[in-house]
Amino acid sequence: MQALGVPLKGRCRCAPSPPAGAERAMFFWSAVLGTGLGMTQLLLVTGLNKQLGLSNELFALGDSAVLTVLGQVSFMPVLGVEATLFATLMSVLNGGAFLGSAFGSLLTKWMGVTSSNFDNLAPLVLLCTLSTLLPLPLLRLLPSSLDDEQEEADKKVATVFLLLLGIVLLAFTLHHTAGPKLEHVTSQSGCQGATPKQGSLSLHHHHPPLVPPPGCLHLQDVCADQQSLVLYDPRYRPDAAEPVSLPIFQADWARYNFPFRTESNPDALGTEQLHLPPLSVRPVSSLEPTPDLQQPLFAADTVPLLFYPTWQESFGHTLHNSVGWLYTHLVKSNASWADMVRLVLYTPHGLAVKQHWHGLAAPVTPHPVLSFAEFSSRGSRCGRCFRDMLVCAGDAEDHATNSWQAAQHIMRHYLPTLPKPALTFHPPLDPSGAQPENSFGRQAGSDSSNAKAAPVVVLRVVFARRDGAKIRSITNLEELEAACRRWSHRDAATGRVFRAACGSWVFKDLLSSMAVAQGADVLIGIHGASIANSWFMRPGSSVVEVYPPAWLWDVHRRWLEQDPEAQLQWWGLLVKDPAAYSPGALELQMASMPWLYQGHQGPWKLQRDRNVRVPWAGIARILQEVAGAWGDVGAYRRAVGQGRQFWEATATNISSLERPPPAYLL
Numbered sequence: 001m002q003a004l005g006v007p008l009k010g011r012c013r014c015a016p017s018p019p020a021g022a023e024r025a026m027f028f029w030s031a032v033l034g035t036g037l038g039m040t041q042l043l044l045v046t047g048l049n050k051q052l053g054l055s056n057e058l059f060a061l062g063d064s065a066v067l068t069v070l071g072q073v074s075f076m077p078v079l080g081v082e083a084t085l086f087a088t089l090m091s092v093l094n095g096g097a098f099l100g101s102a103f104g105s106l107l108t109k110w111m112g113v114t115s116s117n118f119d120n121l122a123p124l125v126l127l128c129t130l131s132t133l134l135p136l137p138l139l140r141l142l143p144s145s146l147d148d149e150q151e152e153a154d155k156k157v158a159t160v161f162l163l164l165l166g167i168v169l170l171a172f173t174l175h176h177t178a179g180p181k182l183e184h185v186t187s188q189s190g191c192q193g194a195t196p197k198q199g200s201l202s203l204h205h206h207h208p209p210l211v212p213p214p215g216c217l218h219l220q221d222v223c224a225d226q227q228s229l230v231l232y233d234p235r236y237r238p239d240a241a242e243p244v245s246l247p248i249f250q251a252d253w254a255r256y257n258f259p260f261r262t263e264s265n266p267d268a269l270g271t272e273q274l275h276l277p278p279l280s281v282r283p284v285s286s287l288e289p290t291p292d293l294q295q296p297l298f299a300a301d302t303v304p305l306l307f308y309p310t311w312q313e314s315f316g317h318t319l320h321n322s323v324g325w326l327y328t329h330l331v332k333s334n335a336s337w338a339d340m341v342r343l344v345l346y347t348p349h350g351l352a353v354k355q356h357w358h359g360l361a362a363p364v365t366p367h368p369v370l371s372f373a374e375f376s377s378r379g380s381r382c383g384r385c386f387r388d389m390l391v392c393a394g395d396a397e398d399h400a401t402n403s404w405q406a407a408q409h410i411m412r413h414y415l416p417t418l419p420k421p422a423l424t425f426h427p428p429l430d431p432s433g434a435q436p437e438n439s440f441g442r443q444a445g446s447d448s449s450n451a452k453a454a455p456v457v458v459l460r461v462v463f464a465r466r467d468g469a470k471i472r473s474i475t476n477l478e479e480l481e482a483a484c485r486r487w488s489h490r491d492a493a494t495g496r497v498f499r500a501a502c503g504s505w506v507f508k509d510l511l512s513s514m515a516v517a518q519g520a521d522v523l524i525g526i527h528g529a530s531i532a533n534s535w536f537m538r539p540g541s542s543v544v545e546v547y548p549p550a551w552l553w554d555v556h557r558r559w560l561e562q563d564p565e566a567q568l569q570w571w572g573l574l575v576k577d578p579a580a581y582s583p584g585a586l587e588l589q590m591a592s593m594p595w596l597y598q599g600h601q602g603p604w605k606l607q608r609d610r611n612v613r614v615p616w617a618g619i620a621r622i623l624q625e626v627a628g629a630w631g632d633v634g635a636y637r638r639a640v641g642q643g644r645q646f647w648e649a650t651a652t653n654i655s656s657l658e659r660p661p662p663a664y665l666l
Contacts, residue, residue: 031132038129045122104128210303210337213329216392217249217279223296223385224304224376227350228280230293236283250278251393254308256348268586268609272599276308276346279391290378296385303340304386305365306372308393312345315356316532320559322394323360323410324403329392331364331409332402339366341390347371359510363413364406400559404566407535411514418515425460425519428499429485455496457630459623462516463504464525464533471584471609472526474546477504480524483616491627493635498627507533522626524619526612531556539567540633542626546573546614548581550607554646569629569636571622572646572657575612579651584609618649 042048107127111120212218221232235244254276257267288294307326311317330338343365345353350373357369376384395401461484466473474480484502491498500522507513507530517523517536524544525531534543534556545556552574560566575581587606590596597606625644629636639645643658 028136031136035129035132038132039126041125041129042122045125210388210390211335212390213333213392216390217247219247219389219391220387221296221298221385222389223293224344224372224389225290225293225384226378227372227376228282229306229389230282230284230288232284232296232298238283246281246283248278248281249308249391251276251308253396254310254346254393255397256309256311257313258348259313259351259354267601268596268605274348276348279306279346292384297383298385298387299383300387301340302342302383302386303337304342304344304375304389306344306346306389306391308346308391310394310397312347312357313354314529315360316529317397318354318356319360319407319532319535320395320400320403321397323364324400324406325392325394326361326364327406327409328401332405341365342367342375343369344372344375345369347373356510360410363410398555398558400562402563402565403559404535404563404568408539411518411536414511414514415518417511418518419512421515421519422512423462423503423505423516423519425501425503426481426485427501428458428487430488457496457498457627459498459500459521459626459630460519461500461502461522461524461623462520463502464523464530465504465506466526466530467506470611471586472528473611474526474614475582475611476613480614480616480619483620487620487623489620489624489627491630493628496627496630498623498630500623522623527551527553527556527608534568537568540569540631542569542571542629544571544573544619544622544626546575546612548607548610548612549574549576550604557645567633569626570645571625573614573618573622574646574648574657575614575618576648577615577651580613580615581607581610582613584611615649615654617654618647621647621654 108124111124113121113124210218219229219231223230223232231246233244234240235242236246237243252275255273256276258269258274260269284293307322309318310321312322326343329335330341343361345357347353350371353369353371361369370382374380375382463474463477463480463484465477481502481504484500487498487500489498490496505513505516507516513533514536517533518538520537520541522542522544523531523534523537524546526546527548531543531545534541537543543556545554547554554572557570557572560568560570584606586593586596586609597603625639629639643656646657648655648657
C-alpha cells in the first residue's frame, strides 16, 4: 500500500465504511417513506379505499411487506459494526419493542379504542404514524465525516446513534402495536379457515350506519352458538336496572317441505305445511362453554344476515321470494354495508343448504352461503361473535320483490362464462313438410329471390321437458315439436310472417339452463320450477305456462306484475279436458304408499302432478298473440287488457279467459 503512495494509519479495515452523509440520508428517507405508507391505513380504517375501488388486500401487502422491507433497509448502515456493539444494538431493539408495546397499549386505552368502540381509531392511527418522524431532528448528531483518527469520537457517536435507533424502533413498534394488525383484515370477511386472533381489531368498523331493511331485526354484540343467538347487551340481563325483554323473531310465511329422498316434489309426501321455528335467543350466562363465548371479540368487518326463506327447497321460490328480496335490499338499494354481509340460511333441523342457493345468491352476496347450523357450530373455523347482525325473512310465496330485475342481474353476472347452449333448434318446415327458402334465423325479407316476399321472423321455441320422475310431464312432446316446426302465421297489423324453430330441454344445472333461456324467444312448460328459468330470457321474450284445472295458481304472472321493470311477456293455457290427463308416477304408487297426497291439499296436489297431453291448438293460438306483441310492449299490454293473455283449451274449443279464476283452494 505504501508503494502505491497510500499511507497506512491505525489498523487495516476489511471493508470501507459508508459516508456518514449516506447513512443520514438512508435513515431520513426510510422514516419519511415509512410514514407515507403508514398513512395509507387511514384510507382503510375510514373505508375510503372501497370508494376508490381499492381492495383491502392491497393495504395488507403494503403494511406487511413494504414497511417490513423499509425497516430492514434502515438497519443496513450498522451491519458492519463489531459484534459487541451489534449485540448491544439488538438489546436496544428488544427493549424498544417492549416499551413500544406498553406505550401503544396505554395510548390505545387512553383514546378509548376497544374491540367494540372504534370512534378514535383513525386519530390513533394518525398519531402513531406521525410518531415515526419524531427521531428525525436527532439525525444532526451524526458526524459529517468519519475516519480512523476519530476513533474515540466514534464511541460517543455510537452511543448517540444507538439512542437514535432505539427511538426510531420505539416509534416504529408503537405504530404497529397501537394500530390494528393488517394481517387480520380477512379473518372474518374471508372465513376460509382463519380464526380471529385474540386482541385483534377489525378494520371495517367505520362503515356508514347500518340501516336494517324493513321487517328485519337488528342485533348488536351477539354471538351464534348451536343455532341460538347469545346477546351480550347488558339490558337483556334479568338483573339489569331496567331489563329489556328478549327480542322475538318469527316469520309465519317462512314454510318448507321436508326434503324426503324422492325425485318428486317433496310436498307430495307431507301432510301439512311446515313452518320454520321461531329464533332461539338467550342472554349471556356465567356458564358459557367455550372461550370465544366467555371472552368474545365482536367482529365489525362482517354483518351476518340470518335469513328465513320461503320454500327454500324450491328453485323457483328461492329465486323469486328470497334472491329477489336480497337483490332489492343489498344491490338495488346500493347499501353501503352490503359488501360486509354474510348470508346465513335458517335451514330446518340444521340441514344443508340446497345447491341452487349457491349459484343464485353468489351475484348478490359477497361470501358463500352457510346454513345456520354450520355458521353457529362450536367447531366452526369462522368467528361467531359480531358487532352487528341482521335477522330477516324473505317475501311470502305470493309476493316477489323485483324478481325479474334480480334474475337479469344474475344473468349479467354469469353471461361472460355461460357455456355454449347444447340445445339444437330444429328449423321450421312449410306445411308440406319441406324447409322454407328463408333459412333459420333470418328476418325482415332476407330472401333476395322474391323482392315482394313478406318479412319472415323465425321464433326459437323451447318446450320444457321433465326427465326422471314422471310427474307433470308433457306426454305428446314429439307431436308438439313437429307441429311447432310447421306453424306459420301472418300478423295482420305488421304483415310479418312468423315461423318457429323448435326444441326441448331439461332445465337442471343453472348455467346451461341460463344459456338455453338466453337463446330462446318462447318457453313453454307445465306450471312448476322450470318456468322460473324464463326470468333469465332476454327482455321482450315470452313464456307460456300450462295449468291443470285443480292447480290454477298463476303466481308467476303476479310476480311479474309486482316488478315495475319486468319485460317478460307471460301467457297462460288452462287444459280443461279430463281425457288429456294420465296418472303421475306417485299416484300409481298410492296403493302401496297410502300416505301420499294426504292433508287438505292432497287431492289438488294429486291432480297437479298428473301428466298432460297439451293440445296444439291452444299453443298455436297463444303463439299468434306472441307474434302480435312481438317487440311491442304496447301491443302486449293491450292484449292483457282485452283478456287475451290467458286461454282455456277443452276437447273441442279454444277460448280466452278475461282473468284467471282464483288460485287453488288453500
